[in-house]
Amino acid sequence: MSRPVVLTRPIAQAEPLAGRIRALGRAVEVLPLLEITPLPDQAPLRAALAGLADYQLVAFVSPNAVDAAFAHIPGWPEGLRAAVVGEGSRQALIARGVPASQIDCPADPAHSDTEHLLQALDLSALRGARVLIVRGESGRELMADSFRAAGAAVTVLPAYRRAVPQLTPELAARLRALIDADAEWIITSSEALRGLIGLLQQLNNVKIVASLQHQHLIVPHSRIADTARELGCQNVTLTGSGDERVLAALQSRP
Structure with a gap:
């Protein structure tokens, strides 16, 4: 029997990939390690996005940034x-509805980060341009x-x-069960991985953290892979960006 797959994406982006994993015959646990919530005051966000046409470039740091912005973009x-x-x-x-031809992104999906986005852009063309960056609070x-x-x-x-x-208590019980099941973990941010380690440390059981460090982690970005290794995780697969690559990594293992 195959091990369960733990999908740690924020809940808004988790279900489409979870459904595709289930279609492979794998059991999936959706366990969001970051809770995404709207800012209490939406007025500054609405005001900035009302003038969207005044910018020459709008950068979104994550799917969460896209979701939050398009709540106010008609x-x-x-x-x-x-x-x-x-x-x-x-x-x-x-x-x-944004045309693919108008979206800039890193050329290599294995290096989906700010550094490689900057390499893909013609920065000299931005002199004098107005640029908007949509991101989280930090x-x-x-x-x-x-x-x-x-x-x-x-x-x-x-x-x-x-x-x-x-x-x-409910989350603690789920974490213990998933660690005991020797799950495969899909980790989509360094912040989420640090949060997972922090949650396990609160269980006051050194063996639980050590067990996670030996379980299989699937990560889309090299920065997350580096974080995983810094935290002692020894079995890390770097897929590159995109659900297709995550699915391929799951299918390549027995």
């Missing part, structure tokens, strides 16, 4: 370019700093809040 302005760091965000934009400053260094006028727009869930 239609994508004609000719406006978008930039994303991963395949999930690119597909989310296409699903909302995040890396590399993208904004690089656009400003290229001469762009950059607005960073917080669109949502993320947090590791609280360790309830």
Whole structure:
């Protein structure tokens, strides 16, 4: 009998991939390791997005950023370019009517991060341009700093809040059961992985953390793989961005 698969994406993006994994005959546990919530005050978000056509480039750092923004975008302005760091965000934009030809992303799906997005963009063309970055309340400053260094006028727009869930008795029981089942874990952010380790440490059982460190982790980005190894995880598969690659990694193992 195959091991269960734990899908740790935020709940809004989890079900489509979970359904495809079930279609492979695998048992799936959807266990969001980051809770995504709207900002209490939506007025600044609505105001900034009302002037979307005034920008020359809009960058979305994640599918969550796309979801939060499009709650206030009735239609994508004609000719406006978008930039994303991963395949999930690119597909989310296409699903909302943004033409694929207007979306910039890293050339290599195995390196879906800000560094490789910046390499894919013509930064010199952004001199004097207005650029909007849609992200969570906190995040890396590399993208904004690089656009400003290229001469762009950059607005960073917080669109949502993320947090590791609280360790309830129910969550503690689920974590213990999944560790005991020797599951395969699909981890989609470094923050989520650190949160998982933190939750397991709260169980006050060193063996549980050690057990996770030996279980199979499937990660889409090299930065997450590096984080996993820093945290002592020894069995890490780097797939590159996109659900197809995650599914292929699951199918390649017995």
